[in-house]
Amino acid sequence: MAGSESLEEREAALAHREAAQEEREGIADERDRVAEQRDTVADQREAASDARDLRLDEKEKRLTGLELMLDERARALREAVPDMVRRQHEAIDRSRSILQRAEQRLLRAEASLQRSRAAIERDEAEIQREVAASSQREMGENGEAPEGTAQS
Numbered sequence: 001m002a003g004s005e006s007l008e009e010r011e012a013a014l015a016h017r018e019a020a021q022e023e024r025e026g027i028a029d030e031r032d033r034v035a036e037q038r039d040t041v042a043d044q045r046e047a048a049s050d051a052r053d054l055r056l057d058e059k060e061k062r063l064t065g066l067e068l069m070l071d072e073r074a075r076a077l078r079e080a081v082p083d084m085v086r087r088q089h090e091a092i093d094r095s096r097s098i099l100q101r102a103e104q105r106l107l108r109a110e111a112s113l114q115r116s117r118a119a120i121e122r123d124e125a126e127i128q129r130e131v132a133a134s135s136q137r138e139m140g141e142n143g144e145a146p147e148g149t150a151q152s
Contacts, residue, residue: 017138024130031123038116049105060098067091 071084 013141020134020138024134028127031127035120042112042116046109053102056098060094064091 067087071087074084
């Protein structure tokens with residue numbers, strides 16, 4: 001009878017380990033799902049930003065075309081050169097403003113990427129700690145010495 005009790009205890013321990021493994025896998029799956037959602041949101045934000053940038057670029061091209069046409073008309077009408085120079089300076093200032101906004105978006109995107117990388121590294125470290133702690137508990141429950149220790 002003692003042998004059957006030992007077998008039952010082993011089966012119970014095995015069932016417990018399997019349940020713990022399933023729970024760990026469920027947690028890992030949930031983390032993957034959350035990471036995928038985070039990536040999806042980031043992709044959506046990037047797509048929206050790209051679409052805005054594209055619209056602004058197209059507007060800028062149209063404005064540049066209109067500006068060139070107006071400049072040609074001004075020359076044809078012999079408008080004063082200082083007015084054309086002023087418009088060119090204004091166009092340069094607008095371009096600088098667009099460039100500054102793009103640089104700010106780039107900095108924000110880089111910071112977001114760094115935060116995401118740090119979160120992933122924290123998650124991976126936590127998983128490693130949980131796996132190590134679980135392995136040590138399992139080894140202790142089985143009466144076996146953890147790896148790296150000698151049995152007496």
